[in-house]
Amino acid sequence: MMNTLKEIPARTYIMIFIALTVIGGGFYIFSELADEVLEQEKFIIDQWASEFVAQFSNPTLYTFLGWVTELGSVYTLTFGSIVLVAILAIYYKRRTWRIVYFIIAMGGIALLTTGLKSAFSRDRPNILEQYDGTGHSFPSGHSTAPMVFYGFIIYLIIRSHLNKAAKWALNTFLVILILSIGLSRVFLGVHFITDVFAGFLLGLSWLVTCILILEYTLWRKGRDI
Numbered sequence: 001m002m003n004t005l006k007e008i009p010a011r012t013y014i015m016i017f018i019a020l021t022v023i024g025g026g027f028y029i030f031s032e033l034a035d036e037v038l039e040q041e042k043f044i045i046d047q048w049a050s051e052f053v054a055q056f057s058n059p060t061l062y063t064f065l066g067w068v069t070e071l072g073s074v075y076t077l078t079f080g081s082i083v084l085v086a087i088l089a090i091y092y093k094r095r096t097w098r099i100v101y102f103i104i105a106m107g108g109i110a111l112l113t114t115g116l117k118s119a120f121s122r123d124r125p126n127i128l129e130q131y132d133g134t135g136h137s138f139p140s141g142h143s144t145a146p147m148v149f150y151g152f153i154i155y156l157i158i159r160s161h162l163n164k165a166a167k168w169a170l171n172t173f174l175v176i177l178i179l180s181i182g183l184s185r186v187f188l189g190v191h192f193i194t195d196v197f198a199g200f201l202l203g204l205s206w207l208v209t210c211i212l213i214l215e216y217t218l219w220r221k222g223r224d225i
Contacts (some may be wrong), residue, residue, distance in 0.1 A: 001121070004173075006038070007107045010197075011014050018050070018075065019211075020212075021207050022130045022204065022205065022208050023072070023205050023208050023209050023212070026201045026202070026204050026205030026208075027201075029201055030139075030198050030201040030202050030205065032192060033198045033200045033201075034116075034120065034122045034138075034198065034218055037120050037122055037138050037194075037198075038120060040207040043192070043194050043196065045193060046193055046194055047107050049186055049192070049193035050125065050186075050189075050192075050213075053186055053187045053189070056187065059198070061187070062187075064190065065184040065188055066130070066131060066155050066188070068180050068181055068184045069131055069132070069142060069184040069185060069188060070078055071146070071177065071181055072143075072145060072146040072181035073132055073142070074132075074141075074145075075183070076200050077144075077146065078151050080149060081102075081103075081106050081149065084102065084149075085099055085102065085103070085154070088102065088156075093167065095134070097214060097217055097218055098156070099212065100212060101211075101213065101214040101217070102152055102209050104210060105148050105206065105207060105210040106148060106149060106152075108206060108210070109144050109145055109147075109148045109202075109203060109207075110145065111140060112144070112202065112206065113141045113144045113199075113202075115163070116138070116139055116202075117135060117136040117137070117138065117139070117141070118136065119138050120138045122136055122137040122138035122192075122195070123137060124136070124137040124190055124191065125137075125190070125191070125192055126189045126190055127190075128188065128190050129147065131132075131185075131188045131190050132190070133188070133189075133190030133191075137191055137192065137195050138192075138194070138195050138198060139195055139199040139202050140182060140185055140191045140195040140196045141195075141199070142181055142182060142184075142185050142191070142197035142199070143181070143182035143194075143195070143198075143199025143200050143203060144184070144199040144200075144206075145176055145203070146177070146181045147182075147199070147200055147203025147204055147207060148203050148206060148210075149176075150174045150177060150178050151178065151203070151207045152207065152210075152211075153174060154171045154175070155207075155211050156175050157170050157171055157174075157197040163178040165167060165207040178200075182196040182200060183190065183196065184209050204225070
């Protein structure tokens with residue numbers, strides 16, 4: 001039977017409001033940063049961040065951060081996406097909407113990031129091929145893509161039947177991982193911190209948009225979510 005408005009709990013409306021606020025706020029702040037980048041404005045926070053991370057120059061730290069940053073690379077996320085799609089196909093069997101929207105989420109953020117990098121053509125602080133530090137800088141692809149990939153896993157965990165303790169532990173780890181991958185780009189000197197911040201905003205806004213549409217689709221179809 002088709003869901004009716006009376007069957008929707010009040011907290012659902014609250015969650016929708018929060019989601020729309022995140023989407024609108026994220027895209028707005030991103031557009032403000034993007035406008036400054038287009039005008040080739042210099043950000044004082046970029047200078048402060050650069051001076052701060054310079055204090056931690058250490059070969060061992062760079063090796064560790066190189067491993068961390070690799071968890072947000074195109075190759076790692078492509079392989080991870082294939083594995084996740086396979087897992088979803090097995091777990092949900094004929095219920096394919098999550099797979100469809102995951103593919104849309106990952107494909108969409110890849111196209112958005114590539115197109116925006118080309119449009120803004122911001123130079124990197126340093127070109128370091130060993131850390132995937134090539135091409136244009138804004139927004140950081142190591143911030144947008146991991147936000148969507150690991151963020152979608154966070155969503156799946158929230159919707160899973162795991163107990164609360166397990167959900168909190170796994171999702172806390174994933175949030176730290178997302179932030180660590182993005183910030184590793186600043187410590188390795190291949191991105192400005194504004195690249196990373198903009199990437200987080202863009203990735204989160206796009207992720208929440210895809211999840212919101214997915215939830216609406218599942219509700220309309222009367223699926224178990």
